[in-house]
Amino acid sequence: xxxxxxxxxxxxxxxxxxxxxxxxxxxxxxxxxxxxxxxxxxxxxxxxxxxxxxxxxxxxxxxxxxxxxxxxxxxxxxxxxxxxxxxxxxxxxxxxxxxxxxxxxxxxxxxxxxxxxxxxxxxxxxxxxxxxxxxxxxxxxxxxxxxxxxxxxxxxxxxxxxxxxxxxxxxxxxxxxxxxxxxxxxxxxxxxxxxxxxxxxxxxxxxxxxxxxxxxxxxxxxxxxxxxxxxxxxxxxxxxxxxxxxxxxxxxxxxxxxxxxxxxxxxxxxxxxxxxxxxxxxxxxxxxxxxxxxxxxxxxxxxxxxxxxxxxxxxxxxxxxxxxxxxxxxxxxxxxxxxxxxxxxxxxxxxxxxxxx
Amino acid sequence: xxxxxxxxxxxxxxxxxxxxxxxxxxxxxxxxxxxxxxxxxxxxxxxxxxxxxxxxxxxxxxxxxxxxxxxxxxxxxxxxxxxxxxxxxxxxxxxxxxxxxxxxxxxxxxxxxxxxxxxxxxxxxxxxxxxxxxxxxxxxxxxxxxxxxxxxxxxxxxxxxxxxxxxxxxxxxxxxxxxxxxxxxxxxxxxxxxxxxxxxxxxxxxxxxxxxxxxxxxxxxxxxxxxxxxxxxxxxxxxxxxxxxxxxxxxxxxxxxxxxxxxxxxxxxxxxxxxxxxxxxxxxxxxxxxxxxxxxx
Numbered sequence: 057x058x059x060x061x062x063x064x065x066x067x068x069x070x071x072x073x074x075x076x077x078x079x080x081x082x083x084x085x086x087x088x089x090x091x092x093x094x095x096x097x098x099x100x101x102x103x104x105x106x107x108x109x110x111x112x113x114x115x116x117x118x119x120x121x122x123x124x125x126x127x128x129x130x131x132x133x134x135x136x137x138x139x140x141x142x143x144x145x146x147x148x149x150x151x152x153x154x155x156x157x158x159x160x161x162x163x164x165x166x167x168x169x170x171x172x173x174x175x176x177x178x179x180x181x182x183x184x185x186x187x188x189x190x191x192x193x194x195x196x197x198x199x200x201x202x203x204x205x206x207x208x209x210x211x212x213x214x215x216x217x218x219x220x221x222x223x224x225x226x227x228x229x230x231x232x233x234x235x236x237x238x239x240x241x242x243x244x245x246x247x248x249x250x251x252x253x254x255x256x257x258x259x260x261x262x263x264x265x266x267x268x269x270x271x272x273x274x275x276x277x278x279x280x281x282x283x284x285x286x287x288x289x290x291x292x293x294x295x296x297x298x299x300x301x302x303x304x305x306x307x308x309x310x311x312x313x314x315x316x317x318x319x320x321x322x323x324x325x326x327x328x329x330x331x332x333x334x335x336x337x338x339x340x341x342x343x344x345x346x347x348x349x350x351x352x353x354x355x356x357x358x359x360x361x362x363x364x365x366x367x368x369x370x371x372x373x374x375x376x377x378x379x380x381x382x383x384x385x386x387x388x389x390x391x392x393x394x395x396x397x398x399x400x401x402x403x404x405x406x407x408x409x410x411x412x413x
Numbered sequence: 414x415x416x417x418x419x420x421x422x423x424x425x426x427x428x429x430x431x432x433x434x435x436x437x438x439x440x441x442x443x444x445x446x447x448x449x450x451x452x453x454x455x456x457x458x459x460x461x462x463x464x465x466x467x468x469x470x471x472x473x474x475x476x477x478x479x480x481x482x483x484x485x486x487x488x489x490x491x492x493x494x495x496x497x498x499x500x501x502x503x504x505x506x507x508x509x510x511x512x513x514x515x516x517x518x519x520x521x522x523x524x525x526x527x528x529x530x531x532x533x534x535x536x537x538x539x540x541x542x543x544x545x546x547x548x549x550x551x552x553x554x555x556x557x558x559x560x561x562x563x564x565x566x567x568x569x570x571x572x573x574x575x576x577x578x579x580x581x582x583x584x585x586x587x588x589x590x591x592x593x594x595x596x597x598x599x600x601x602x603x604x605x606x607x608x609x610x611x612x613x614x615x616x617x618x619x620x621x622x623x624x625x626x627x628x629x630x631x632x633x634x635x636x637x638x639x640x641x642x643x644x645x646x647x648x649x650x651x652x653x654x655x656x657x658x659x660x661x662x663x664x665x666x667x668x669x670x671x672x673x674x675x676x677x678x679x680x681x682x683x684x685x686x687x688x689x690x691x692x693x694x695x696x697x698x699x700x701x702x703x704x705x706x707x708x709x710x
Contacts, residue, residue, distance in 0.1 A: 374527035381520030
């Protein structure tokens with residue numbers, strides 16, 4: 057995505073097309089391709105533990121991108137993303153079990169089903185905005201959570217429901233190594249799609265609605281349509297992410313998709329950067345590694361003489377939760393534009409070094 | 414139809430509704446004077462209740478002393494919170510401010526779980542008798558006390574805002590921050606004060622609820638349950654918060670009654686307010702008493 061970052065002297069854009077490319081320069085494009093190629097060989101190079109982390113990043117990343125399209129690009133707030141993620145997970149498992157649809161088709165279908173549900177809850181969004189919307193989606197979160205726990209035919213109730221692994225041409229993607237490729241493919245596909253969406257007429261309309269919705273409406277952008285559409289796209293992403301999660305774990309239970317999860321998604325995009333696609337991914341990586349880092353840190357502390365405090369060691373789960381809350385607050389106070397912005401600044405510093413003007 | 418049970422439930426609903434009204438009032442107070450939607454309201458109840466519990470159990474203070482100490486602590490806590498965390502957020506977009514309060518809510522919820530554990534603790538007995546009979550209805554003494562306290566708080570709010578200098582300053586700030594500032598009102602002070610009051614009064618509600626049903630993490634749900642009430646009443650109306658609280662309190666009990674007697678869907682007590690919330694937002698987003706935004710370019 058072209059952004060407002062400063063460009064070095066001599067780097068002129070002479071056409072609209074140049075200004076609107078996915079990758080700003082050829083180097084960035086090459087780096088992206090090389091990274092993906094390297095990732096393809098990752099199952100042979102790195103530990104299985106890192107593969108599970110990557111798979112986690114990819115399904116969370118897809119859902120978080122959806123939330124960023126809604127929050128960062130359209131300026132609507134959603135506190136129900138975790139529930140939509142869960143809905144996608146259950147919907148995919150349900151369609152697979154009840155109708156025998158192959159999993160490969162279940163995943164996009166689950167996306168569309170979640171899109172429908174998201175749009176129903178987003179209906180008030182066409183009339184209200186800001187904090188009213190936050191509260192409406194909060195209601196959606198609780199209603200959906202209650203629905204998961206209750207609807208035995210859909211989610212298996214409190215027992216949860218099992219989900220088959222993805223099966224393509226007789227090959228089952230049931231190991232971490234094989235699922236890694238599915239996750240990588242889905243991640244790259246959905247991110248490129250997200251980039252392209254933002255370059256299109258709809259994407260520009262979203263941004264106009266965010267920046268000044270009254271002016272946007274005067275310019276002929278239908279507010280209701282685009283707010284609802286943004287809700288739909290965001291839920292679609294959440295549904296896809298959730299479906300991948302379901303078929304990766306092989307089991308979905310109703311307990312996981314709480315308000316806390318929705319807040320974690322919001323934390324990801326705030327830490328990464330609202331309205332930034334690469335920032336979304338940065339935020340997700342940060343949020344996946346944060347608990348791991350804390351665990352590692354406490355593990356190291358436990359080994360030392362002074363650090364083996366039972367309160368800290370036993371309270372690790374709570375410390376992780378506290379860290380998430382703390383990170384949200386600190387980022388909003390000190391770096392409200394997120395990691396993507398900071399990254400741009402670092403890059404610019406070296407680009408203009410030693411003359412920083 | 415079981416009328417006796419229904420009346421009992423409605424009375425319970427009114428009592429709980431008054432508490433929703435009190436918490437809702439604090440919420441509206443913060444929203445009106447600082448334009449911040451406080452998602453950490455429930456944590457004020459939680460922190461207040463735990464602090465009071467700890468003072469009573471570990472230090473074995475008499476109830477009144479412990480209660481007053483809790484109030485003082487919460488007032489300081491609310492003011493410090495505003496000064497340290499929320500003052501830098503003035504002028505930031507609405508999503509950032511909402512997210513900061515959500516962050517605070519997560520942080521304090523986890524902190525309380527860490528310090529006091531996850532299991533519910535019962536409050537030491539404050540009253541000798543458990544419940545009394547009024548007009549054939551069984552009413553717990555603690556509930557009766559909560560009603561009295563809630564009414565006292567409401568009257569105090571009224572007197573404070575109508576007849577005190579600070580109340581006038583707060584109303585002026587709520588009306589227009591810039592004009593208030595140019596007339597010599599310290600807006601900073603007003604902001605800090607409104608957070609202090611909100612924290613203290615919410616903590617009172619927290620202690621009262623804890624006396625009836627024990628202290629546990631679920632107290633923070635009150636902060637979320639209060640949303641249907643304030644949206645129903647209108648986000649910027651204090652009277653609306655009280656009326657909304659009463660309606661939601663009665664509604665959840667009535668929903669529970671019809672569910673247990675006829676529908677058997679289950680869990681209606683918790684979920685019904687949110688259905689109502691969604692319906693209100695669909696048809697009357699500014700609530701019963703709220704002022705409608707008029708925007709100009």
